[in-house]
Amino acid sequence: MNEFDFIQKLRAQMKSRKASPRVLCGIGDDAAVITQSLGRDSLITADLLIEGIDFHRGATSPRLLGHKALAVSLSDIAAMGARPAYSLVSLGLPEDIWDTNFKERFYEGYLALAEKFGVTLIGGDISRADQIVIDSIVLGELRSGAAVLRSTARAGDQLFVTGALGGAAAGLKLIELGARLSEPPDSLSLWESAGVRERSLAGGAVARMSEPPAVAGGPDQSETASIDSLLLRQLRPDARVGWGVVLGDERLATAMIDISDGISSDLNHLCLESAVGAVIEAAAIPVDQNVIRLCGRRALDPLALALHGGEDFELLFTVSPENVSRLPQKVDGVPVARIGEITDAPGHVRIREKNREWDLRPEGFEHFSR
C-alpha cells in the first residue's frame, strides 16, 4: 500500500464518521476548508520535509530550505484558489545543527518569502531529531464557497498549466550527479562548521557535475547559467500565489491541483476526484527551456521529465469553455498554457503526440511504493 492508498482509506473512514458540518473539505485535497462566519472560509495545509528524502544537506542551504519549506505549502493554498495569511513551522534539528546559525538562516529564507506574500508566522514547535525535519503549515482564506477543489472538473473543460515543467526534476537529477550552485546564495560553509562530511558547497566558482558534460571543453558560461536555473527550480521553488488568487477571486477555474508529484500523477488525481478523463497534447506541454537545452546534449527526454518530474509547483487547472477568453495571459509575469481538455471517460488520462495516443500513467514520486 502506498501513501495515496492509505490516505484514501483514512479519508473513507473519516467520511463514515459524523463530521462537523463546517468542514467543507477534509482529507484528500491540497488543503482542508472550514467555513467561518460572515462569508469567509479558512484553509489549512501541512507539508513534511525530511532530510535525505525531500532534500539533501550538501546540496542546499539553510536559507533556501526555509524558502522551500514555506513555498511548498503556499503552493497548496494557491491550488485552492485562496490567499495565504498565517503560518506555523515545526522544526526537528540534530544537535550539531542546533549549534550552528542554521536556525537564523532558515528563518531568514522563510520570513523573506512570508513577507513577500503578507504571511504572518504565528507558531510552531522545536525539537531534537536525528535528521532535519520540517513541518510547514499554512493557513489561507477566501470567500465562502469559492475554494477550487480537485473534484469539480467537468467534461469539456479546458486544461491549463502555469509556467514551465520539468525544471525541478532536472535540478534534482543534476544534484544527484553532483552539480551544485555556482554562486551559493548564502554562506553554505556553515555545514562544514557543523562537522558535516558532505562535499563543500562554498568552494567552487562554477556549477560542477561529477559526470563530465557531453560537450567538449567543459561547461561554458551559458551552460552554467542553465544548470543554476534548474538547480534553483529544485532548491528554491516559486509558489504560484498570484495565479491562485486570480483564479479563485475571478472564479475562473472549475478544478485545480498543484504539481507536486508530477503532472502524470497530479492530473490522474484530479481526474479520479472529478470522475472524468482527460486528453493532453504532448506538443502543448510547456517544457522548461533549460531542460530542453541540457537534455538535448545528453540524449535525455525532456518530455518525460516534464510529465513525470515532481516539485515544479505549477498549477494545473480546468476552465469551462465559456471562460477561457477571460483568462489572463500572465500573472506576475508567469504565463499559462492550454495543454488539453477534460473528457467524459472517467479514469482515462491520455496523451497525444502527432498520430500516436497513449495512457498517461502516474509515474510521480511515492514515498512508499509497496
Next chain:
Amino acid sequence: MNEFDFIQKLRAQMKSRKASPRVLCGIGDDAAVITQSLGRDSLITADLLIEGIDFHRGATSPRLLGHKALAVSLSDIAAMGARPAYSLVSLGLPEDIWDTNFKERFYEGYLALAEKFGVTLIGGDISRADQIVIDSIVLGELRSGAAVLRSTARAGDQLFVTGALGGAAAGLKLIELGARLSEPPDSLSLWESAGVRERSLAGGAVARMSEPPAVAGGPDQSETASIDSLLLRQLRPDARVGWGVVLGDERLATAMIDISDGISSDLNHLCLESAVGAVIEAAAIPVDQNVIRLCGRRALDPLALALHGGEDFELLFTVSPENVSRLPQKVDGVPVARIGEITDAPGHVRIREKNREWDLRPEGFEHFSR
C-alpha cells in the same frame, strides 16, 4: 542558547515586523489566536513528537502514541480556555514501520480521543523518515477576546493547578528503568514483526522493572497497579479539555499555561510573561498518590518529581480573589488545588515549605540545553 531563548528571539523579530492586526497572539503562548468575524476567535497549536526524544518505541504502542499525539495539542488549546475543533497530523515513518499495521493502530488511538472531544481530523502529511516523527496540529475556537493568555496574571491572583503532579515524570523514570505495562492496551507485538530488536512488550503478565523493587518478595499486585498507573500518565496523558472550556467560558482564569515542561519551568514562563512573581506552598502541591507510594519505598523525593517533572499536562492558572468562590471543585471528575498566589515581584518565583522559602528555579526539560 536553548530553544526557549531562540523562540524569544524569533518572537522579538516577528514583533518588529508589521503583523496582521488579526493576530491577537502569535509566537510565545500555548497556541496562536486569530480573530475571525462575528465574535469568534480561532486558535492553532503544533507539537512535534520525535522517536527517541519524546517517546521510545519499545515502551509504548502505536495506539497509545496516537492518543498522546493528539492529547498534547488538546492540552495547549485547553490552556487557552478554548474548545478544540479540528486537527491535522503529519507523520514521518521509517520504511519498516510502514509495512506494519502501525498507521492503522496509530489512527485508532488518535481518532478515539478525537471523537471523545468532537475533534475532526481534516488533514496532514505522510513522509518517510529514519525515526518516527509526528507533528500534531489542533485548531480550537472561542468567543472573541476570551483567550486566556500567559501574560495576564496580576499580583494577588490565586494560583491553581488541576489534577495531580509528578506521575508522568515518574512513569518516564520507570520506563527508563525497564518497567512496562502489565497489560498492553493493544497488540504491541507488531513492533517485533517490524524487526524491532527492542525488548518485547507483550510477553509479560505483570509490570516488570529491570531494577528489582526495594521491597522483599517482588512487586505485589497493588504495586503493579501503581506502576501501571504511572506508566499510563506518561504514555496516555489526559488533556484537561473540560477544565479549559469551563475556565474560558466562565472567564474564571486570568492567565493559564499547561504543564508540559514541569511546573517549575511553566510557572516561571507564566510569571515572566505576566511580569509578576509567585509564591507557592510545597504542602499544597497535589503530588500523585502513586508517586508518593513508590518514591517512599525508594527514598526518592516525590515533591521534586511533582515540581520539575514534565508532561503532566495539567492546567496551571490564576484566578482573581473575587472569583475564587465561583471555581468548580471538579470538572469531569478532575479536582483542582490552590497552590499559592501571584506577587508583584517580577521574576521571583518562590516556594515555601514550613519555615523555609527558596527560589523555584526552572528545571524542566529542554531539548537543547546550551
